[in-house]
Amino acid sequence: MDEADFPVVVGEVYPLISSYSVMKSTTLLSLIACIVILLSACANETPSVDRDVIAYTGATMINGLDRPAIENSVLIVENGMLTEAGARDQIDIPAIAEVVDLTDSYVMPGIINAHGHVGMADGLETGEDVFTSENIRRQLLTYAQYGVTTVVSLGDGQTEGARIRDEMLFDQNINIARYYLAGPVISADTPEEGREEVQRLHEAGMDWIKIRIDSGLGTREKMQPEVYRAIAEEAARLEIPSAAHIVELEDAIGAIEAGFDLIAHSIRDQEVSDELINLMRDNAIPITPTLTREVSTYIYRDRPDFFDDPFFLRTADPQVLEQLESPESQQRFAESEAGAYFEQQLPLAMENMMKLYDAGVIVAMGTDSGPPARFQGYFEHMEMEMMQDAGMTPHAVIMASTSLAAVAMGLDHLTGSLQAGLAADFIVLSEDPTEDIRNLRSIKAVYVMGNEVRMPE
Numbered sequence: 001m002d003e004a005d006f007p008v009v010v011g012e013v014y015p016l017i018s019s020y021s022v023m024k025s026t027t028l029l030s031l032i033a034c035i036v037i038l039l040s041a042c043a044n045e046t047p048s049v050d051r052d053v054i055a056y057t058g059a060t061m062i063n064g065l066d067r068p069a070i071e072n073s074v075l076i077v078e079n080g081m082l083t084e085a086g087a088r089d090q091i092d093i094p095a096i097a098e099v100v101d102l103t104d105s106y107v108m109p110g111i112i113n114a115h116g117h118v119g120m121a122d123g124l125e126t127g128e129d130v131f132t133s134e135n136i137r138r139q140l141l142t143y144a145q146y147g148v149t150t151v152v153s154l155g156d157g158q159t160e161g162a163r164i165r166d167e168m169l170f171d172q173n174i175n176i177a178r179y180y181l182a183g184p185v186i187s188a189d190t191p192e193e194g195r196e197e198v199q200r201l202h203e204a205g206m207d208w209i210k211i212r213i214d215s216g217l218g219t220r221e222k223m224q225p226e227v228y229r230a231i232a233e234e235a236a237r238l239e240i241p242s243a244a245h246i247v248e249l250e251d252a253i254g255a256i257e258a259g260f261d262l263i264a265h266s267i268r269d270q271e272v273s274d275e276l277i278n279l280m281r282d283n284a285i286p287i288t289p290t291l292t293r294e295v296s297t298y299i300y301r302d303r304p305d306f307f308d309d310p311f312f313l314r315t316a317d318p319q320v321l322e323q324l325e326s327p328e329s330q331q332r333f334a335e336s337e338a339g340a341y342f343e344q345q346l347p348l349a350m351e352n353m354m355k356l357y358d359a360g361v362i363v364a365m366g367t368d369s370g371p372p373a374r375f376q377g378y379f380e381h382m383e384m385e386m387m388q389d390a391g392m393t394p395h396a397v398i399m400a401s402t403s404l405a406a407v408a409m410g411l412d413h414l415t416g417s418l419q420a421g422l423a424a425d426f427i428v429l430s431e432d433p434t435e436d437i438r439n440l441r442s443i444k445a446v447y448v449m450g451n452e453v454r455m456p457e
């Protein structure tokens with residue numbers, strides 16, 4: 001598979017508050033979030049949109065932050081927002097509240113995929129025709145059915161997604177994953193072209209912009225530094241966060257020095273250097289490792305084991321599996337030079353993720369799911385399992401997939417942890433995910449803005 005099929009984002013312009021508290025105070029994201037919060041506050045005085053007050057009691061709460069779990073917790077949800085989240089004995093449950101008993105369960109924030117792609121593919125088909133509201137909403141439902149309640153789509157076919165995003169952001173009944181998008185990945189040959197593209201995407205209401213600094217393993221020309229520097233500068237001027245897809249160490253360093261705000265993939269050509277580690281840590285630049293992206297380049301040479309996994313099969317399209325199992329498809333994967341390269345480099349990508357993590361760089365869970373054969377929802381679980389296999393503790397993986405992913409994407413004022421004042425985006429599990437991240441598969445229910453997500457039949 002060609003790298004070019006897969007948009008990625010890097011870079012952003014957040015004023016730094018502290019290394020783990022990064023915010024973009026003036027972006028559209030925040031404005032929209034504030035409006036949503038205001039709307040829900042107003043809803044208290046508007047009986048027609050008022051909703052029940054619900055208290056979820058008795059679960060062990062993992063709040064997504066670097067804090068111990070709370071046994072026998074209470075979450076109070078009002079108009080889609082959390083008004084309380086804490087220990088049962090410290091919270092008064094309003095008399096009018098409906099009580100939902102979650103004894104013997106675990107609650108945690110909804111998972112955030114900081115690097116996905118929405119509406120890019122329909123099965124194995126790609127192209128403008130599949131970028132429809134229906135396809136986008138169907139994919140956001142699939143994500144949500146796996147507990148992924150927010151997806152930042154880092155590179156899309158078109159800017160039209162902004163309209164769909166806005167419809168959902170203002171919808172109190174949202175019951176699919178929250179959706180943010182970067183629009184088309186910027187390709188520009190000159191600094192002027194680059195600036196114009198940033199302006200166009202900014203005007204179209206994109207939440208992020210994204211570029212690719214990648215020679216496609218030597219098959220095409222890399223974007224030149226003067227071009228991506230102009231793009232980063234323009235993005236900073238317009239206060240739109242910017243992401244950089246890279247493969248190689250020198251390009252990650254170049255992107256950060258230029259001012260990009262997110263590194264969208266692991267470094268895959270060599271070991272990360274102290275220079276990169278220091279640049280990322282000191283500037284609070286997060287990385288989305290996208291380990292499953294590498295897996296998707298080679299795993300379909302043969303029939304993958306997960307084709308028999310019930311957790312996968314509950315949403316998989318049998319026709320797509322049949323196509324991927326065909327001898328012609330397997331042959332194409334077997335002959336892919338990119339597949340051979342990325343398979344070989346995957347252990348290094350995992351080691352580099354751990355080096356950055358150990359040095360205090362923000363690792364935000366991101367998969368690059370959404371292009372053909374990168375299965376939305378399931379790949380996020382595979383990614384988190386690979387992060388754990390690489391050496392992160394389950395607790396660290398949970399933080400990377402919730403509060404830190406929210407910080408990385410500038411969404412921590414809205415979602416990513418269980419705290420009063422944030423949206424009621426949460427998952428109910430029957431097993432403890434802090435014991436083993438694989439327990440995240442034990443999903444009993446998923447809520448977005450307090451609305452329960454319809455599970456696959």
Ligand SMILES: [Zn+2]
Nearest residue numbers: 006007008368
């Ligand atoms: Zn991507």
